Amino acid sequence: MSNHLFPEGFIWGTATSSQQIEGAVNQDGRGESIWDRFASKPGNISDGSRPDVACDHYNRWPEDIQQMQWLGLDAYRFSIAWPRIFPQGRGQVNSAGLDFYERLVDGLLAAGIEPYPTLYHWDLPQRLQDEGGWANRSIVNAYADYAEAVTRRLGDRVSRWVTHNEPWCIACLGHEEGHHAPGHKDPAEALAVAHHILLSHGRAVPVIRREAKNAEVGIVQIHCPAYPATNSADDQDAARWFDGGFNRWFMDPVFKGSYPADAVADRIAAGHLSSSEMPFVQDGDLGIISAPLDFLGLNYYSRNVMKVDENGRRVAVKVVPREELTDMDWEVYPEGFLRSLMTVHQDYSPPKIYITENGAAYDYPIGANGRIADTKRITYLREHLLALHQAIQSGVPVQGYFAWSQMDNFEWALGYEKKFGLYAVDTETQNRTAKDSAYWYRDVVAANAVDDSDSSPSQGESCEPEA
Ligand code: FCB
Secondary structure, three states: OEEEEEEOEEEEEEEEEEHOOOOOOHHHHHOOOOHHHHOOOOOOOOOOOOOOOOHHHHHHHHHHHHHHEEEEEEOEEEEOOOOOOOOOOOOOHOOOOOHHHHHHHHHHHHHEEEEEEEEOOOOOHHHHHHHHHHHOHHHHHHHHHHHHHHHHHOOOOOOOOEEEEOHHHHHHHOOOOOOOOOOOOOOOHHHHHHHHHHHHHHHHHHHHHHHHHOEEEEEEOOOOEEEEOOOHHHHHHHHHHHHHHHHHHHHEEEEEEEEOHHHHEEEHHHOOOOOOOOOOOOOOOOHHHHHOOEEEEEEEOOOOEEEEEEOOOOOEEOOOOOOHHOOOOOOHHHHHHHHHHHHHHHHHOOOOEEEEOOOOOOOOOOOOOOOOOOOHHHHHHHHHHHHHHHHHHHHOOOOEEEEEOEEEEOOHHOOOOOOOOOOOOEEEEEEOOEHHHHHHHHHHHHHHEEOEEEOOOOOOOOOOOOO
């Protein structure tokens, strides 16, 4: 066994998002979100559930902060619900919504935990969707006003700000594949949506810097490295194609001020763009989008293996047996995490990186002894932290890690059945139970180190976190 020590001052945290944990969708003047609407249509959420109550974090946040404190966290990443601040998307501010986040932030600070809020983690006010949502360029102004209202109220206490979570998911899951709200299946629209999200990010950067003291601003991108299934030219091109549309389409504008030419050509060939003059891109946009950032937030879960199938289509394939996949059907592939980190560092050199999400869905019951022995999650987290440690040793400037997630929650179109939490949440009683992974993570945080042996976490005398 050997212990891998992280750099002094390394930030350890957990992450959540508003729509996935808050519930209280009608409390204190909150407006409807696109996920409230999407989940109300039968068939959209696989287990038929809704986010109305979720983890009731809106009312139970003091208990959640106690659990974060028990974990020993340095920081907590959460998101702000736009429909709580502007129930109609723009116009009149709902100060009760801001009051909630002020209470949360003050509670975190009092517990010695630094807040890392994200302004947009997918819960768009439905009223803005009624005007076209992210496909309508006027949303960029509404987003800048929203960013201003939030940072004006909290900017004296909060200095790390994330504009958006995973623009790829918003654009493609929501507007091309249709699995996420608002459920559109229009690849051309998805490209305009992607551009307006990135533009709103760039517009918000100077607003946040103006309103928040010592602000550090970044964006969160999901990164999924692509591997060819074989060495054939076709499969290699399929991997290039996936990387272009999933990773580089969202990273190049932010860090290089341009869209990747090969991926633009792919979209022209597919008929999703008529020419490289993209109609939704106006003069000056890419300069705004590429405003220098203080950090990149990187989310990593798995890799994609790509091939061209018998029908000439580029498809992702599974290369390990079903039982080795997580409950999301994602391969456990820590080497891909190292590859993502090296690629991002070499191609874009962000001044610093936080791992803003990483984790795995596995469902374990509560045992007779009251414990949840989620060993596969511990293995997943350990192997990914070892890969991260290796990246840091190789010079990638990663300064923090946020496990997804603090607690089991509403996993979007997959409802409550996919469980990513360090804490289990009983959806009937709202009781939280620390899983073995929580005990394990607590040891990692305390030691600022991860060891490479398969030992179980120290449980001490008590199995229950101090309440
Ligand atoms: C990410 C999302 C997060 C959660 C995890 C599993 O793509 O940002 O909200 O759903 O996946």
